[in-house]
Amino acid sequence: MLERLRRHDLVFVDPDVWAARLCDYPELRAVDLVVEWADAGRPLVVRRRSADDPDGDLALGLPLPPAYGKRRVAVSLDPAGALSAGHFPTLRAAQVSAPVRWLPSIKALLVLAAEVQIEPLVFGSLAWSILTRLDYVVPTSDLDLLWPLNVGANAAALLDGLARIASTSPMRVDGEIIDGDGRGVQWQELASDRSEVLAKGLLSIALVAPSDFLRLRVAE
Structure with a gap:
């Protein structure tokens, strides 16, 4: 399973390995919440690799809560x-x-999801509240x-529906459309x-034509 990880996937790490890895991040060892992260059973998220990540390591991250300054922590792990x-x-x-x-907006989004045959996932603040308490x-x-x-999804109807719902929602409706290769594009860009x-992938980012991106390709 780990060989097929994609950006936005979650990874649960061994607490002992986590503690040992933090020895290389002295600034993080000063943050109790980070030190206890794995021991508390909280996940990390797969992020896009950078030039600083050792070959073969998993590129992972975790966002700290607003009380900790909403800092985004990036680490690499065997x-x-x-x-x-x-x-x-x-x-x-x-x-x-x-x-x-x-x-009310979530209800409308779920109706849209059923219409376009896509099961949306939540990330960001709501997801991390659920995952970490x-x-x-x-x-x-x-x-x-x-x-x-996915095959059968109506991308045009999805973008139209998102724009309509977002225009009256009390909160900002943000996020990405994910293609068959695991690349993501902000839905607002595709609707423009x-x-x-x-398009952001696990290994790189690239500029692509919207029509090419929305032409579903199923990864091998």
Whole structure:
């Protein structure tokens, strides 16, 4: 499973391996929340690799709650230190933990999801609150969603629906459309009239034509 990890996948790491790895990050060892992260059973998220990440290591990250300055922590880890992998919660499952004022928009998003045959996942503040039981959601938080394209999905209807719902939502509806190769593009870029959009993958980022990106390719 670890060989097929994609950006936005979750990884649970061995607490002993985590503690040993933090020896190389002295600035992180001063943050108790980071030190106890793996021991508390909290996941890290797969991020895009950078030139500083050693070959063969997993490129992982975790966002700290607003009380800790919303800092984004980036680390690399030997795959042997990973215990298991997983995914962010679905919007359907996450709605019970969402702020009440978000619920009408979430209901509309779930109707849209059924119409376009896509099961959206929640990431960002709402997801991390659910996964860690820490306080991430604040009054200015966005609702961040991942929309994985699949055979049968209606991308045009999805973009139209997102724009319509976002225009009246009390919170910002943000997130990415994910293609068959695991690359993500902000849905607002795809809904615009841009000739090129920024596609973010595990290893690189690239400018692509929206029509090419939305032409579903299933990874081998």
